[in-house]
Amino acid sequence: MSEEEKQPLDNKPSTEEHNVHDHTEVVDDARTRALAEALQSSFKVIRVLMAALVVAFLCSGITKVDSGHQALQLRFGEFKSPLLESGLHFAWPYPIDEIVQIPVNKNRTIASDVGWRTTDDEDPQDSFSFAPDYDGYTLTGDGNTVHIQAELNFSLKETDSTIQAYEFKFNNVTNFLKSALDNAVYHASASRSALDAYTRQSALQNDIRERIVKVVNQIHDLPIQVNSLALDVTVPIGVKPAYDAFLKSQQESQQKVSTARAEATSIIANAEGQARVIESGGKTTADRLLTSVEAESKSFSEQKPFYESNPELFQQRLVSETMQSVLTNAVDIFYLSGRQPRIWLNRVPAKAKLKEGQNP
DSSP states (O other): OOHHHHHHHHHHHHHHHHHHHHHHHHHHHHHHHHHHHHHHHHHHHHHHHHHHHHHHHHHTTEEEEOTTEEEEEEETTEEEEEEEOSEEEEOOTTTTEEEEEEESSOOEEEEEEEETOOTTSOOOOSSSOOOTTTSOOEEOTTSOEEEEEEEEEEEEOSSHHHHHIIIIIOSOHHHHHHHHHHHHHHHHHHTSOHHHHHHOHHHHHHHHHHHHIIIIIIISOOOEEEEEEEEEEEOOTTTHHHHHHHHHHHHHHHHHHHHHHHHHHHHHHHHHHHHHHHHHHHHHHHHHHHHHHHHHHHHHHHHHHHHHHOHHHHHHHHHHHHHHHHGGGOSOOOOOOSSOOOOOOOSSOOOOOOOTTOOO
16 A cells, blocks of 8 residues: 555544543533632632621620629630710620620628537427537627528619629639638627527627628628628527526516506606696786786886875765776766765665555
């Protein structure tokens, strides 16, 4: 076979290879475009998701501080001033920022039963035996024992220093306050006799309250507001009848003293009322007498010139005026002449004598 005959045979496979290559490139271009479109769609979805995550991340930092609360904003665990009041606030999500809400107006209660509960956490035993290593009690200043349990209700003062101290100053602020209340119970009990602690519980209560304020507010600088303090005080059952008898006699004495004071007050009030009546009557009489004397003095002053000018005429005028006043209401009036100083009075006329034979 000549060279010319061989050449067409050689060109036929080359054309087929070229066609196959072109087809492969077309397929690759389609795949590339499809992949690019898929990646582009994926990137759009990813961008939307990232934007949503960013918005969600930022929105998660919006925190609401409840009413009656104040909040501390901690940035990497360190307090950032100022305190957050109730309402909406923005803070970076955890772990950058942390919001700690503290109920400021909430009333909190702690109890002290170290002088009350036994080691088995029971009420004082109802028996005449007393075991110092078992029973809960407090020592008094006279060496006796009493059982005391206290319940303190308090709230926090709304200041920055109070909130910070309550949250950061103590590892366990509840245990600290309970320990302070226990200390106040022991301190107040040891400063008085057992009789005084049992019979004057209001004074014991005031001492415990003052001790709490001194230890917590002043010494440890944690300003709290003591709302109420309730006490339950009793004595060992073996000596309780004697204490109760004393209390009964004291109450009877106070009742009698109170009754006597009430009676004394009533008597004094009545006496003062009578004294005021007498004083008022005397003043009225004195005023009336003074008015009468002043009137007579004025009349005397007016008549004095007439007397001095003609005493006899003045005397006759006075007699005439007096007689006129006296005789105003007289039934019968008799006038006597100066010649005969006698008058015969017979208000019943005598009957005339009848002659003989004359009818009456």
